[in-house]
Amino acid sequence: MRSAARITVPARRSTSACSSDRLAELPGDDPARAVGVLPVLANAITATYDDQPLMHASDAEGPEPDRALRDAAHRLGGEGAPPRPPKPETEHASRWNSGSRPTLSQVLHANQRPELPGGAASVVPAIRDYVSKPYNDDPASPRWAAGALANAIGWRLLQVTTEDGADAAIGLLHRVVEEFNALSNTAVLADVAAGIDLRRDDAPQTLIPLASAAYTLAFTKIRGGGGWLTFAGRDRPDLWQRAVALDADTATGILADQVATAIGGRPYGTHGVTQALVAAFAAQSPDPADSHPGSAFACWDAALEVIEHRLPGSTPYDNAETYKPTTASPSRSSTDVTLTRLALATLAMPARDDRRRALVTATALLAARPAEAQAAISHVLAADLGAGPLTWLLTVVREGTRDGELTDDLAAQLMLLARSDLLSVRALAAEILANAGRPIPAPPAMATHPSLQLALADALREGPA
Amino acid sequence: MSDNGKAQAAHLVDGLLGDRLNFAGNPTGLRQAVIALAAGTLETGEFEQLIRDQLRQLRHPSSTAIPDAYLADEAAAEDALQSAAAGIRLAMAQNGHIVDAQSFERGAAHRLSDDPRLAIRAELARVPRPLTRPQPLQWSITPAPWASDPRNDTLWPPPGLDATVDLRSVPGGSAALACVEAGPHVGWVQIGLIERQRTPPHRYPERPDRSVLVGVGLEVADGEPPEGSLPFTSMPWQFWTVPWQHIDGTTNAERAAAALEADSWAVAALAEGRPGATGLGEPRFRLVPVLPLIVALGLEPTSGVCGFSLSDRHGPALVGRLWRGHLVHDGNYHPVFPAVDGADLLLRADLLERLRGVVGESRFRVGVSVSYHVGEDDTDTTA
Numbered sequence: 001m002r003s004a005a006r007i008t009v010p011a012r013r014s015t016s017a018c019s020s021d022r023l024a025e026l027p028g029d030d031p032a033r034a035v036g037v038l039p040v041l042a043n044a045i046t047a048t049y050d051d052q053p054l055m056h057a058s059d060a061e062g063p064e065p066d067r068a069l070r071d072a073a074h075r076l077g078g079e080g081a082p083p084r085p086p087k088p089e090t091e092h093a094s095r096w097n098s099g100s101r102p103t104l105s106q107v108l109h110a111n112q113r114p115e116l117p118g119g120a121a122s123v124v125p126a127i128r129d130y131v132s133k134p135y136n137d138d139p140a141s142p143r144w145a146a147g148a149l150a151n152a153i154g155w156r157l158l159q160v161t162t163e164d165g166a167d168a169a170i171g172l173l174h175r176v177v178e179e180f181n182a183l184s185n186t187a188v189l190a191d192v193a194a195g196i197d198l199r200r201d202d203a204p205q206t207l208i209p210l211a212s213a214a215y216t217l218a219f220t221k222i223r224g225g226g227g228w229l230t231f232a233g234r235d236r237p238d239l240w241q242r243a244v245a246l247d248a249d250t251a252t253g254i255l256a257d258q259v260a261t262a263i264g265g266r267p268y269g270t271h272g273v274t275q276a277l278v279a280a281f282a283a284q285s286p287d288p289a290d291s292h293p294g295s296a297f298a299c300w301d302a303a304l305e306v307i308e309h310r311l312p313g314s315t316p317y318d319n320a321e322t323y324k325p326t327t328a329s330p331s332r333s334s335t336d337v338t339l340t341r342l343a344l345a346t347l348a349m350p351a352r353d354d355r356r357r358a359l360v361t362a363t364a365l366l367a368a369r370p371a372e373a374q375a376a377i378s379h380v381l382a383a384d385l386g387a388g389p390l391t392w393l394l395t396v397v398r399e400g401t402r403d404g405e406l407t408d409d410l411a412a413q414l415m416l417l418a419r420s421d422l423l424s425v426r427a428l429a430a431e432i433l434a435n436a437g438r439p440i441p442a443p444p445a446m447a448t449h450p451s452l453q454l455a456l457a458d459a460l461r462e463g464p465a
Numbered sequence: 466m467s468d469n470g471k472a473q474a475a476h477l478v479d480g481l482l483g484d485r486l487n488f489a490g491n492p493t494g495l496r497q498a499v500i501a502l503a504a505g506t507l508e509t510g511e512f513e514q515l516i517r518d519q520l521r522q523l524r525h526p527s528s529t530a531i532p533d534a535y536l537a538d539e540a541a542a543e544d545a546l547q548s549a550a551a552g553i554r555l556a557m558a559q560n561g562h563i564v565d566a567q568s569f570e571r572g573a574a575h576r577l578s579d580d581p582r583l584a585i586r587a588e589l590a591r592v593p594r595p596l597t598r599p600q601p602l603q604w605s606i607t608p609a610p611w612a613s614d615p616r617n618d619t620l621w622p623p624p625g626l627d628a629t630v631d632l633r634s635v636p637g638g639s640a641a642l643a644c645v646e647a648g649p650h651v652g653w654v655q656i657g658l659i660e661r662q663r664t665p666p667h668r669y670p671e672r673p674d675r676s677v678l679v680g681v682g683l684e685v686a687d688g689e690p691p692e693g694s695l696p697f698t699s700m701p702w703q704f705w706t707v708p709w710q711h712i713d714g715t716t717n718a719e720r721a722a723a724a725l726e727a728d729s730w731a732v733a734a735l736a737e738g739r740p741g742a743t744g745l746g747e748p749r750f751r752l753v754p755v756l757p758l759i760v761a762l763g764l765e766p767t768s769g770v771c772g773f774s775l776s777d778r779h780g781p782a783l784v785g786r787l788w789r790g791h792l793v794h795d796g797n798y799h800p801v802f803p804a805v806d807g808a809d810l811l812l813r814a815d816l817l818e819r820l821r822g823v824v825g826e827s828r829f830r831v832g833v834s835v836s837y838h839v840g841e842d843d844t845d846t847t848a
Contacts, residue, residue, distance in 0.1 A: 036769035039649065046593045050790025054804050055612050065593065070647075077649045079786070081593035350519045350534040352746040356588040359745070363585060367770045386540045387547040388744045392581040399582070422547035427574030430567060443566050448552035448559070451501055455494025456556045 024075045032368035042078025044360055046070075049081050051353075100136045110141035116152060120160045120172055126152040127179040130188075150191040157196065157210065166206040170213045170250075177221045189218035190239060197242065212250040215243035219280065220258040229272025230262055237283035244284050252286045274303045333372065340365055340376035347380065347389050355389065359396050366400030371407065373400075378410040387422045394428035398435065406436040419444050467508065474504035474542075481542045481742065489576035494556075495549055502545035512537055528797035530665070535744040543579060543744060550577050583702060584745035587787055590772025594788040594805060597643045597655050598681065599831065601629050605679050608791040609662045609804040616670055622837050623677060633692055634684075635831040639821065642683060642831055645811060650784065653811040656683040657697070657733025657752045660807030668796035673840045680834040685824050686729040695731075696832025700753040702736035705773040705785065706766050709759050721760035725823050731832065732758055733810050748787050749806040759783075761823060762816055782813050 023038055032038055049065045065081035073080035102110070114129045116122040130149045137144065153176055161169040180186050193214035200207040219240045224233035232239060243251035259277070262270050281296035340361075347358035365373035377397060381390065394417070397410075406414070417429035418441050430440045478500050486496055506512050516537040523532040554569055596606050604625025611621040635641040643655045663676035682696030690696065703712060724730070736751040751773070754764075759775065764782055767774035773785030787808045792801035812820075821829070 034769075036767075036771055040589050040770055040772070043592045044588075047591050047788070047790070050594050050788065050803075050805075051792065052790075053793070053801060054608060054791040055793045074648050079592040079595060079648045079650075082596045082647075350523060350532075350536055352533050352535055352744070355535060356584055356745050359581065359585050360588045363589065363770055386544050388535060388540055388543040388579055391547075391578050392585075392745060395581050396585065421551055422544065423550040423553075423570060424547050424574045424578030426551070427570045428578070431571060434567075440567065443554070443570055445555045445558075446548075446551040448556040449498035449501060449549050452494040452498035452549060452552060453556045453559060455497060456553075457560050459493040460560045460562070 021072055024072060030368070032364075035367040037364045037368045039077035040360070041364055042073040042076035042080075044357070046073045046078060046081045102134070102136050102138070106134060106137060107141075110137045110143045113142050113145075113148060118156075118159075120156055123153055123156050123172060123176060124179055127176060131179065131181055131184045146185060146188045146191065150188050150195060153188075154192045154195040157192070157214075158199065158207075161203070161206045161210055166209045169206070169210050170254075173210070173213055173217055177217050180221060182223070182227075186218070186222045189214070189221055190236070193218050193239070193242075197246070200246070209247045209250045212243045212247035213254055215239045215246070216251045216254040217258070219243065219276075220255065220262075224272055224276060229276065230269055231258075231273055231276035233272055233276030234279040237279055240280040241284040244286060244288055248286060248288050255280075255286075274299060278303075336369065336372045337375045340369075340372055341379055344376055344380045344393075347393060348383070348385055355392070359392055362393060362396045363400060366396065370400075370404055374407045374410040378407070378413040381410075381413050381417060387424060390417070390420075390422070391424040391428060394425065394432065398428060398432050401432060402435060406432070406438060411436070411438050414438075415441060421446055470504045470508045471500060474500045474507055474545075477507075477538055477542050478503055478545070481539055482546055484742070485546075485577060485579075489573075492550075492553060492573075495546075495553065498549035498552075499542070499545045502549055503542050506541040506545065507538070512541060523800050525797040525799045528795070528799060530795055530797070530800050532800035533746060533802065535746075539744055546577060550574075579743050579745075581743055581745050582706070583751075584743050584747050586706065586772055587748040587751060588772075589770065590785055590787045592786045592788055594790055594807065595645075595786065595809070597645055597809065598658055598660075598679075599635055599641055599643045599655075599833075601632065601635055601833070602658075602679055602681065602835075604629075605660065605662070605677065609664055609675075609677075609793065611675060612664045612793050612804055621675060626677065626835065626837060629679075629833065629835045630837070632833045632835065633690060633694075634696075635681075635833055637831070638826055639683065639817065639829040639831065642817075643681075644814075650811050652814050653784075654814055654817045655681070655809050656754075656812045656817070657681065657810035658807070659697070659735070659750045659752060659809070660805060661749065662805050664793050664804055665795040665802060675837070675839050677837045678834070680832075682832045683732040684730065684830040684832045685725060685732065685828050686830050687828060690729075690830060690832055695735075695834050696733070697752070698731040698734045698755060699737050700734035700755055702751055702753055704753050704756070704759060705775070708765055709756060713756060716756060716760055718760055718763065721757040722823055724757045725761055725820075726825075730755060730757060748789070748808065750808040751787065752785055752808045752810045754783055754810060758820070762819065777816075779813075782816055784811050785809070786811065 023032070023041060026032055026038075032041075046065060046069065065084075067083075070080035070082070110133075114126065116126050126149060130144065133139070133144050142148070157169050157172060157176075160172050176192075177186075177189065180189075193211060196207060196211040196214050200211050216239070219232050219236060220230075222232040222236060222239075223229060224231060224235040240251070240255075255277075259273060262273050277299045278296045281299060282293045285291060285293060285295055287295075343361045344358050346354045349355065349358075362373065362377060366377075377393065381393065385393075411433065414429040414433050415438075418426050418433060420426040420429070421444070426443055430443070433440050478496065482499065486492075486499075489495075519534065519536050520532070523534055524530060550573060553573060554564060554566060557564060594608070598605065604623055607623070610623055611618070614620075639654075643658075645651055645653045645655065658679070658681040660680075661676055661678045664674060666672065666674045680696055684690055684696055701712065709716075732755055734753045734755050736753045753773075754775070758764075762782065763777050764775035765777075767776040767781055772787070774781050775783045785808060789803040789806045791804040793804040794801045
């Protein structure tokens with residue numbers, strides 16, 4: 001169900017591979033295998049990678065399909081996205097690289113690593129030197145090597161831990177992250193954390209909390225969403241997972257401090273924090289003993305209050321269905337129906353490809369998960385979608401229920417539609433009911449448009465030519 | 466209702482629904498009723514607000530491009546048609562013609578409704594763009610290379626195109642056909658391929674629209690095919706979904722084999738258009754195998770959920786794949802359009818052997834067509 005819903009959203013490598021793996025794990029007797037749905041889903045998921053911009057557009061270019069995704073698609077009988085050929089080398093006439101070649105002194109400077117004395121005192125100068133890189137310097141120059149900076153920070157942190165203890169090292173780590181600005185390559189912080197983690201067995205009592213702190217600070221300092229969001233969020237939930245696995249108390253304490261710092265900091269600095277917390281807690285609860293993502297839901301519900309507070313007094317959607325936080329865990333079946341409804345909702349989006357993908361999802365789910373699909377479709381058919389979308393969805397229902405039964409909910413909705421004032425809608429609804437052996441209501445006598453009535457009367461009076 | 470609103474509605478209805486009304490035999494008075502109903506909708510404030518919101522969502526404020534979307538105007542026309550058509554039966558009754566309600570409405574809806582089946586099948590047949598193509602066309606793998614840097618004109622026309630633009634067939638007979646290298650159809654032979662790469666006119670820097678069209682099709686002929694011709698014929702798309710006996714009851718396996726042995730054939734066909742565009746849009750290209758091939762190989766539509774697939778008693782035997790993607794814009798960032806649209810036909814390798822036994826290797830030709838265009842009118846500048 002989740003994999004089918006994935007068709008209707010843009011390419012995202014992690015969810016694509018996850019969706020494909022879920023499909024591959026379906027048991028051999030699952031209806032999805034018998035009706036040939038899996039290759040269709042695999043192709044639909046991997047084809048979304050072609051929906052990325054070739055020219056630079058206002059959206060990010062997105063990920064490339066990788067070999068793991070291709071192999072997963074092949075296991076399902078899908079074609080798999082072939083490796084992308086490299087783009088031809090072109091000299092881009094960008095203002096960033098036109099007429100601004102590095103000077104000789106810049107080149108000489110970039111080719112020498114900074115001289116750093118030993119000890120904690122030289123960590124900050126090392127970072128300040130690193131973030132001072134001019135934009136037109138070669139990033140591959142020795143001075144700007146991220147690995148060298150990771151070593152310069154990491155080994156000094158270990159030295160401070162050995163000499164002064166974990167608390168002092170964590171204090172220095174906080175000083176380290178403050179030195180990076182918004183445009184810096186903060187991925188080096190994840191390398192520092194991984195380096196400490198690798199050596200944690202040398203002094204577990206001090207290095208495990210330090211590694212946990214390093215992972216947490218990396219999660220909060222690396223920017224997500226292509227640099228637009230505070231915290232790494234969905235891009236790097238692995239950092240938070242590892243931090244909690246090592247030392248949950250340290251991780252949660254530091255994360256709470258960083259959230260408070262973000263709130264108290266510069267305007268707009270909180271953009272992305274809530275979604276990062278939801279993503280982090282969905283991947284790993286802050287309490288390692290509790291696997292339920294209750295904290296993620298709690299963040300979501302808390303965010304709702306803020307969103308409601310910020311919304312203006314009235315909206316055109318006041319009468320629409322609104323989100324209400326639930327306290328009880330939803331059942332698997334209701335979650336599946338909800339996800340199907342979510343996927344089918346794209347039928348109401350204006351873009352034609354969105355609408356087609358919704359109908360592909362409906363086709364696949366009617367064959368593989370008929371009960372959930374019919375429950376969701378009966379809800380969608382109740383919406384005022386207009387003649388076109390209702391006709392398309394009803395055509396899919398007609399093709400997908402030829403050999404099966406109708407649920408009572410769907411039959412009841414079709415009974416209503418069989419009395420619609422739209423010809424194609426009521427004719428199709430009646431046909432589906434008839435195919436299932438259900439009673440069909442008589443089509444209503446619709447008021448005729450005067451011009452049609454007059455023209456028909458004239459034609460009949462004149463008789464056949 | 467203003468004259469201007471009525472004229473707009475008439476333009477909309479004729480453009481969107483004209484073919485469908487013609488296919489239904491232009492029921493008396495229906496067009497006028499649809500125009501009147503649509504005009505009423507187009508003049509409402511709700512319609513104005515909705516279409517403005519839709520366009521604001523789908524395109525950059527400075528763009529005038531029409532996004533590939535089913536917008537409120539199209540929906541208004543469709544609603545008007547179905548609403549007006551729902552009154553035909555009562556109008557007939559009021560004039561003394563009583564008909565069976567269910568069967569009349571089913572028949573009228575069949576002729577007047579927006580049939581989405583081809584669009585959905587095509588979406589089911591969509592695959593990530595494959596790189597499969599004969600060796601001389603490998604230059605076309607990079608999608609629209611000229612699009613990536615509007616200031617750089619060294620990539621137009623694409624390097625490598627010149628060597629193929631005058632080719633009509635690839636030497637080497639059927640051995641020149643490309644084979645699928647990985648995935649569920651590994652080893653299958655590509656007997657047809659068509660792909661267009663296109664970029665819209667660009668504003669800053671100013672640049673006209675550009676397109677490249679490549680086509681490859683297996684042909685059966687005694688001599689070289691005529692220069693300038695396409696390596697395809699045309700056929701109804703329904704051969705993918707309906708057993709051939711229901712479409713052409715006059716042929717049989719012997720006749721098909723005899724035709725393949727004696728006549729000249731393009732084995733792949735471009736699917737014929739159909740009356741009435743659908744609001745879901747349809748793929749630019751769709752390939753269909755020709756009838757003698759289907760009959761001679763004993764192929765039937767594949768059951769279950771699938772795109773374009775025909776099977777024999779051993780399973781899937783011939784599949785049609787479609788792709789589109791690599792989005793480009795006209796300098797306004799949105800809306801974006803696919804730079805690449807394509808389709809191909811894959812035949813199981815053992816069936817190509819069987820076909821070779823019927824036709825003879827010496828009569829196989831791998832037809833090619835390569836062209837490129839600059840400007841709105843698609844004028845071929847290769848001459």
